[in-house]
Amino acid sequence: MSEETELKTFIIDQLKDMAKTIVKNTEKNIKSRTNNPFNSISDEVGKHMGLGRSFDSQLGTRLQKIALYLARRKYGKENVPNIILMSSKNNQDIVNVVRIAYDLSPEFGMTQKVYWKEPGFDFKGVFTHELIKLYKKDPSKFCIKNDSIHCTIDEILTIKNKINEIDENGNGIPVDLVFFDKKDNAHTFELKAGGNLDTKNTKSNVSEVENLKLIFKIFGNNESKFATCYNNNGEGNTPKGTIFNKLSSKEQAVGKNFWEEILPKSLTYDKFIQIYHKAFKEAKVEETIVK
Known part of the structure; x- marks a missing residue:
């Protein structure tokens, strides 16, 4: 099996499981809505609203697993x-x-x-x-x-205490993603899908980046970054979100820049996106969640 076929198969498995989880969660959410006397939205509209929220949440989880898979293909x-x-x-x-x-x-x-x-x-x-x-x-x-x-000893105590x-x-x-390069430098990421980044979470996300940098400081020239799977303002543009003003450019990996850190040399970003879209179609995500 070729590298691209293996990747597509892994993505298909993740997306199929994602679709099943979304359907299961949506059914629970619809049932719980009946306990809200202030909710006058029809079940059909409520279902689609719930699908959207559940899809965004589940997709972020699956993209994190895909990132882990790709990092292993590149770094071992x-x-x-x-x-x-x-x-x-x-x-x-x-x-x-x-x-x-x-x-x-x-x-x-x-x-x-x-x-x-x-x-x-x-x-x-x-x-x-x-x-x-x-x-x-x-x-x-x-x-x-x-x-x-x-x-x-001071460094050890600082890491241990943190x-x-x-x-x-x-x-x-839990670490969203950590890998070690050929020089044994640690690369750690606080990873988000990349949608509407909540301003109220900025402080905690910045702290996550700082904590990862401190914990892994003993591993050479370690790098800790806030990463997103896609640019919420469009590839090539400045992403939207308060957090991007709180971190230096070296502490950010947005969209294409993030994926290129973990994609095997044989796989370009554009090719990866093509494989993902084929996998999405073959996984029959829409057919599963929209009935």
Whole structure:
């Protein structure tokens, strides 16, 4: 199977699942609307309004998974891990890092998380039940990379405290996208679809970018960016949103610029969009959600 065919197949699977989820969510929303005595909108109109909201939400989730898939095709599975565990012994200037990557699938999850754990922590302690079964059956399915990175004790404490501050329950900090380049520099992204960026979320989005930069500062010349899957003001124009005035140009990756950071060299942005549209049609998204 060619690279383009594999990509199209992955996108089709994501979009088919997206369409089914949208239909399921819309049915729940329509049912809950009957409890609102102030809602006089007909069920048919309400259905289409709900479809629009659900589509936007679900599409952002699916595009994030497609981005993860593409980053792996470009940088390799081992450089786009699902799990990153950091730890350090008291009063030592070394951070021990374990990066764990496994196959992308609905069963095992298509997410990325970073944790701070005590030295000697068994990495399987953050595995789901399904992952534990897979590891026992075939450990070769997992790419596991161990690193020891020298830095100052103050830097270690800053990173440890920031992770623990955000991750109060020890469940890991979700990262929209993180990958490591050939020089082992970390590239992290707070990723949004790119539509109507809410002004009230500007502060939290800027904080996310700053937190990612701080947490991954030990990985070379790390870059942390606010990214959108498309330019809400049209490709080539200045995007709309307060956040773009709060971050430097180096802290932004909008639309085409974002995708070109993760697309394999063999695939142009225009070709990627063509493949996506073919996949959208073959997934029968419209036929599924509009009945």
